[in-house]
Amino acid sequence: MSDISNNLQALRRAIDAACTRGHRAPGDARLVAVSKGVAAERLAEAAAAGQGCFGESYLQEALAKIARTEALAGHPLEWHFIGPLQANKTAAIAQAFSWVHGVDRERIARRLSDARDRTVAPLNVCVQVNVSGEASKSGCAPLEAAALCATIASLPNLRLRGLMAIPAPVEHAEQSRAAFHALRDLADSIRASGSVPANDFDTLSMGMSDDFEVAIEEGATLVRIGTALFGARAA
Numbered sequence: 001m002s003d004i005s006n007n008l009q010a011l012r013r014a015i016d017a018a019c020t021r022g023h024r025a026p027g028d029a030r031l032v033a034v035s036k037g038v039a040a041e042r043l044a045e046a047a048a049a050g051q052g053c054f055g056e057s058y059l060q061e062a063l064a065k066i067a068r069t070e071a072l073a074g075h076p077l078e079w080h081f082i083g084p085l086q087a088n089k090t091a092a093i094a095q096a097f098s099w100v101h102g103v104d105r106e107r108i109a110r111r112l113s114d115a116r117d118r119t120v121a122p123l124n125v126c127v128q129v130n131v132s133g134e135a136s137k138s139g140c141a142p143l144e145a146a147a148l149c150a151t152i153a154s155l156p157n158l159r160l161r162g163l164m165a166i167p168a169p170v171e172h173a174e175q176s177r178a179a180f181h182a183l184r185d186l187a188d189s190i191r192a193s194g195s196v197p198a199n200d201f202d203t204l205s206m207g208m209s210d211d212f213e214v215a216i217e218e219g220a221t222l223v224r225i226g227t228a229l230f231g232a233r234a235a
Helices: 002-019 040-048 059-073 087-096 108-117 142-154 173-193 212-219
Strands: 030-034 052-055 078-081 100-104 123-128 160-164 203-205 222-225
Touching: 002 030, 002 212, 040 059, 052 059, 059 078, 059 087, 078 087, 078 203, 087 108, 100 108, 100 160, 108 123, 108 142, 108 160, 123 142, 123 212, 142 160, 142 173, 160 173, 173 203, 173 212, 203 222, 212 222
Parallel strands: 030 052, 030 222, 052 078, 078 100, 100 123, 123 160, 160 203
Antiparallel strands: none
């Protein structure tokens, strides 16, 4: 059994255990394999072990890998764009990905909607919230999230799915719990307001290799994990 297959099995066990601790059903949180800097052959190995969902941060790298990885895997895969969003790249992102995690302003949302092929399923979108208030980090302010969500929900080629956050770096995972809890509370408030389709608004994208278990205990439904699956990347 390969290292990727072993790592994937260990991560699934840890994810399910965290769901149980959070009083949720095993399988209630999904793993997005963060594959930036990882060769298509390694991604295909993960796909062969049952991983179907991959997250890319760099558009040009992703475009070069998507077709290659799917050819090696022998079947389509689910691709999530999880990196910073630049206006001049929205068209390519809207065409190549099924999910976008980092929408934090109306202009980007409208460009994604305009560029999405109307003959395919709407693009799944999460609004990125700057829960820690870091000046250097992307994301809308928590007080702005509800209005942005309502706007995105009205756009024809987008499907608003929930919220996403990357809390400030901490020394211990437990220190991120308050930020994860705050994002869950914000999502609950937006859903309860009636301003978004409640049945679609079901996603909290939060938690990475160092803190995904705490994130799941606080309600994460998508965890973005790279290093714990593929190992450390070369600088």
